[in-house]
Amino acid sequence: MMARSLRVALEYIEKVKSARQRNGYPSLQKFSEDIQPSLSTVKNFFAGIAIDYEYFREICEKLGLEWQDIAYKEPETQPNKPQPTNGEASPFITGAPITQPRYFFGREKELKRLFNLLKRHPLQNAAIIGKKRSGKTSLLHYLKNITTTSAEQLRPEQKFDWLPHPENYCWIFVDLQDARMQSREGLLKYILESLKMQVPTPCDLDHFMNVVSDNLHSPTVILLDKISVGLQRCPELDDGFWESLRSLATNHTAGNLAFVLATPESPIEMAHNTGHSSPFFNIFGYTAYLEALAETEARELIASSPIAFTDEDVEWILTESRCWPLLLQILCGERLFNLEEGENNDNWREEGLRQMKSFTHLLDS
Ligand SMILES: Nc1ncnc2c1ncn2[C@@H]1O[C@H](COP(=O)(O)OP(=O)(O)OP(=O)(O)O)[C@@H](O)[C@H]1O
Ligand SMILES: [Mg+2]
Structure with missing residues (x-):
């Protein structure tokens, strides 16, 4: 989704000022007379304060600069972004590092x-x-x-x-x-x-x-x-x-x-x-x-399942994973999938062990 407002990255403030001079606008007042954005918007722009995205582009165009080159880019990870809480978020994550x-x-x-x-x-x-x-x-x-x-x-x-x-x-x-x-x-x-x-x-x-x-x-x-x-x-x-x-x-x-x-x-x-x-x-x-998790920590991970596992399943997962977080995630993911599908059998165990195969180096001492 396009950002609604943008600001000049601080390291480009000097660059935008010299572009203004180069284009023959010694004062901000004079510059703002030739464009739609108001003087206060123009002032904000040159001070590195966020302004409306459309105005940002218009001012950049007037200065002969590519807006993408000078806009402040948000860091890639957004740790505080709210996560879906209505069941969309996957409780067990296998593969990608955990960022939340x-x-x-x-x-x-x-x-x-x-x-x-x-x-x-x-x-x-x-x-x-x-x-x-x-x-x-x-x-x-x-x-x-x-x-x-x-x-x-x-x-x-x-x-x-x-x-x-x-x-x-x-x-x-x-x-x-x-x-x-x-x-x-x-x-x-x-x-x-x-x-x-x-x-x-x-x-x-x-x-x-x-x-x-x-x-x-x-x-x-x-x-x-x-x-x-x-x-x-x-x-x-x-x-x-x-x-x-x-x-x-x-x-x-x-x-x-x-x-x-x-x-x-x-x-x-x-x-x-x-x-x-x-x-x-x-x-x-x-x-x-980094070793395996402590057993109480591993139990906590297992207990985060939205559908509770039986004691027998919990013990089986602890034994097979030997508390390595990735292996716990794989086995819990399989168990949950099986429960969500309404299947009442142990096929998930076989599948879990198969998924674990590429990572059994973790179990070598
Ligand atoms: N503390 C943790 N809690 C829950 N799950 C974890 C935790 N640490 C690791 N995992 C699980 O292990 C997987 C691998 O984690 P991560 O990518 O951080 O490992 P890594 O050591 O950086 O791997 P690589 O050697 O490939 O860089 C994650 O996808 C996740 O499933
Ligand atoms: Mg890594």
């Missing part, structure tokens, strides 16, 4: 440790290590979203007050599998835009370091997912690049910047295996190893 906190279960121990590192100065770095499909990305999303999600979008017993002032925090989710993050400039630009800081031209490492050191004054956590992809595939993200990020966190941001990275192996091993030796990979003092 209400569908995330367990990991209490890891969350306690991670938030403990992030709630005080200096913020400290952490690594989340886990096998493929163990729940790394879901945990990164949860960290980012849980403290700012409103209570009505959570399950009743879910803890959200992990930080004393969650509103002061800036969370940046970097997925290094995303092609846009695989060049230096793309990644640095994305971080600056997420921080709502001006993007310098050129957006190279030196300028980036200057902008961030001068302007970063509140707690900021950069979540790095699929970092091994970045190390393997992106020659621009070399040792020099990672070293600069380390020095930014340790020397230039007064303890306000931390990294949390997710990886299948330890950061030092991963760097070593991909031919990197930057000291960036030594700064992860705390490591969370």
Whole structure:
């Protein structure tokens, strides 16, 4: 759906001002005389305040600029978007990472440790290590979203007050599998835009370091997912690049910047295996190893089914999944589907085990 109002992204304010000058409009008054939007709308536009979408386009056209190039783009994930509550939402999610906190279960121990590192100065770095499909990305999303999600979008017993002032925090989710993050400039630009800081031209490492050191004054956590992809595939993200990020966190941001990275192996091993030796990979003092959920956590996940399972089914699911969240989700999904179809047999078990097959590496010790 088209946005009803748009604003100029802060980093393009100067660009729109110089376009106005170039087009021979030294004053806003003069500019507004030649177009439909009122002077106050024009003032808002040049101040980066949202205005009606049609006016936004008209002003851009007058300035000879593509409106898509300068409009502020909403971050992709919208954690606070209300979820359907009328049964449309799927209670069991298999495959995609969990992004809505209400569908995330367990990991209490890891969350306690991670938030403990992030709630005080200096913020400290952490690594989340886990096998493929163990729940790394879901945990990164949860960290980012849980403290700012409103209570009505959570399950009743879910803890959200992990930080004393969650509103002061800036969370940046970097997925290094995303092609846009695989060049230096793309990644640095994305971080600056997420921080709502001006993007310098050129957006190279030196300028980036200057902008961030001068302007970063509140707690900021950069979540790095699929970092091994970045190390393997992106020659621009070399040792020099990672070293600069380390020095930014340790020397230039007064303890306000931390990294949390997710990886299948330890950061030092991963760097070593991909031919990197930057000291960036030594700064992860705390490591969370993702294992299966605790049994009580697994029971909670199972109990979230809109149709209750029998005790016998619950025990079977716990035994077969050995409490791995993905396997729990698969088996619960199959059980629920079978109940919703009104079938009163055990065929779902066979199907569940078949679905689990691709992920049985989780069960290897
Ligand atoms: N805490 C959780 N609560 C409920 N379900 C979870 C949780 N963590 C993981 N899952 C389940 O496991 C699946 C895989 O999770 P996720 O994508 O986060 O794993 P991953 O370790 O990032 O995987 P990959 O190694 O492929 O990147 C999710 O689709 C979901 O079904
Ligand atoms: Mg992942």
